[in-house]
Amino acid sequence: MKYSEFSNIQGKVSKLGFGLMRLPKLYEGKEDIDFKEAEKLVDLAYKNGVNYFDTAYVYHGGESEIFAGKILNKYPRESYNLATKLPGWAIKNDNKTVDELFNEQLEKCETEYFDFYLLHSLNRDIWNTFKSVNAYENLKEKKAQGQIRHLGFSFHGDMELFKELLENYEWDFVQLQINYYDWEADNAKDFYKLLEDKNIPCIVMEPVRGGSLQKLNDEAVEVFKKLSDNSPASYALRFVAQLPNVLTTLSGMSTYEQVEDNINTFNECKPLSDEEMKAIDRANILFRKNFSIPCTACKYCVTECPKGIDIPSCFSAFNEYNATRDIQDLNKTYLLIPEEKRANNCIDCKKCMEHCPQEINIPRKLSNIKDLTK
Ligand code: SF4
Ligand code: SF4
Structure with a gap:
C-alpha cells in the first residue's frame, strides 16, 4: 500500500x-x-x-x-x-x-x-x-x-x-x-x-x-x-x-x-x-x-422520498438500457426493482431534488422511465 x-x-x-x-x-x-x-x-x-x-x-x-x-x-x-x-x-x-x-x-x-x-x-x-x-x-x-x-x-x-x-x-x-x-x-x-x-x-x-x-x-x-x-x-x-x-x-x-x-x-x-x-x-x-443520467447512487435522495422510490436503481436500469437501446435490457433490470419502488409511483413532489449533489431533475427522469416501461 x-x-x-x-x-x-x-x-x-x-x-x-x-x-x-x-x-x-x-x-x-x-x-x-x-x-x-x-x-x-x-x-x-x-x-x-x-x-x-x-x-x-x-x-x-x-x-x-x-x-x-x-x-x-x-x-x-x-x-x-x-x-x-x-x-x-x-x-x-x-x-x-x-x-x-x-x-x-x-x-x-x-x-x-x-x-x-x-x-x-x-x-x-x-x-x-x-x-x-x-x-x-x-x-x-x-x-x-x-x-x-x-x-x-x-x-x-x-x-x-x-x-x-x-x-x-x-x-x-x-x-x-x-x-x-x-x-x-x-x-x-x-x-x-x-x-x-x-x-x-x-x-x-x-x-x-x-x-x-x-x-x-x-x-x-x-x-x-x-x-x-x-x-x-x-x-x-x-x-x-x-x-x-x-x-x-x-x-x-x-x-x-x-x-x-x-x-x-x-x-x-x-x-x-x-x-x-x-x-x-x-x-x-x-x-x-x-451515459445519460449522471447518478452516482449516493442515495441522499432516497431517504427524502415519501413514496420510497428506489431512485438510483431506476436510473441504473435506464443507463444500462441507454447503452444498448434494447428495451429488453431495461425491462430485465427494471423488473428486479420491487413494484412499489418503481418510477411510476413518483408524485412529483420534488423533495428529492434539493438533496441530489449531481443536480439531476429526478422527477423528470423518472417520468421518462415511466413512459418507457409502460
Ligand atoms: S419527486 Fe418523486 S422521487 Fe422525488 S421525492 Fe417526490 S415522489 Fe420521491
Ligand atoms: S441523490 Fe442524485 S446522485 Fe444520489 S442517488 Fe439520488 S439521484 Fe443519484
Whole structure:
C-alpha cells in the first residue's frame, strides 16, 4: 500500500480509503448491512495496509457508523483513521443540535474522537443551516478539545461558495468529487486547483462515479482491454491518485474482488503513461455518448422520498438500457426493482431534488422511465 504524507496531517494516510457506504447488504432493496460479509472486506483492506475508513451519519440508513464502530474496534485505535460527517439536513429537518448529533456519532462509532470530521455535502442551503447554529465554531472547539483531529467538509456547491469557505475559514482538508468523467466537464479540475494553490489536502470521493466508470459500455471497455487486463476502475483510480495534492482516494467497495482489485492498484499506484491517458480520453468520449443520467447512487435522495422510490436503481436500469437501446435490457433490470419502488409511483413532489449533489431533475427522469416501461 502506498501512503500520503502532508505537513498539516498527523501520521501517514493510505492512498486508498475505504468508503463504508456501499457495503454488502442482507436484502436487495434494503439498507441492512451483512455484517459478516462486510467485515471480511474491511479485514482484507486493513491487513493490506488501508488505514482510512470513511462513514457518515446517513450511510446505510444510519447503520454504517454502527458497523464501523463494531468492526474496527478489534484493531488498535491509533492504527487507523476514522472519518465521519455531520448531516445538515438532520439539523434543519429533525431539529437536532450539533452536540446531540456529534455525541450520537461518537457512541455509534464506539470511539472518543474522530480522526477526520466533515461538514457533509455542503451547498449554499446546507451551509446556511450550519451557519445558523454556529456549527463551524462548535466543531473548532471540539477540535481544540481533542475530539476531532482534522476538520474539513465535503462539497457539492458552486465556485462562489467554495471560495467563500476557503477564504474565511480554516480547514485541514476538503473532500471533492473527482474522476475523469467530471474533471473537465464538471469543473472538478478548477476546484482541485484551488485547493492545491492553498495547500489544503484533497480527499477524493466518487473516483469511479458510483461504479459507472467500472461498468462503462462495451465500446469504452474495449479501449482498456487493448492495453491490459487491468480493470476499468483501476484506470479511474490511478487518474485521481496521481494528482499530487490528493491525500486519499475513497472507494465504496462492495465485494471481495473489488477490494482485491483496488489493493493491487494501490500497491503500485503508478502514474498513468501517455498511452493510458489517451485511452482514458477515448473511453470517456465513447462512454459519454451513452451515459445519460449522471447518478452516482449516493442515495441522499432516497431517504427524502415519501413514496420510497428506489431512485438510483431506476436510473441504473435506464443507463444500462441507454447503452444498448434494447428495451429488453431495461425491462430485465427494471423488473428486479420491487413494484412499489418503481418510477411510476413518483408524485412529483420534488423533495428529492434539493438533496441530489449531481443536480439531476429526478422527477423528470423518472417520468421518462415511466413512459418507457409502460
Ligand atoms: S419527486 Fe418523486 S422521487 Fe422525488 S421525492 Fe417526490 S415522489 Fe420521491
Ligand atoms: S439521484 Fe442524485 S441523490 Fe439520488 S442517488 Fe443519484 S446522485 Fe444520489
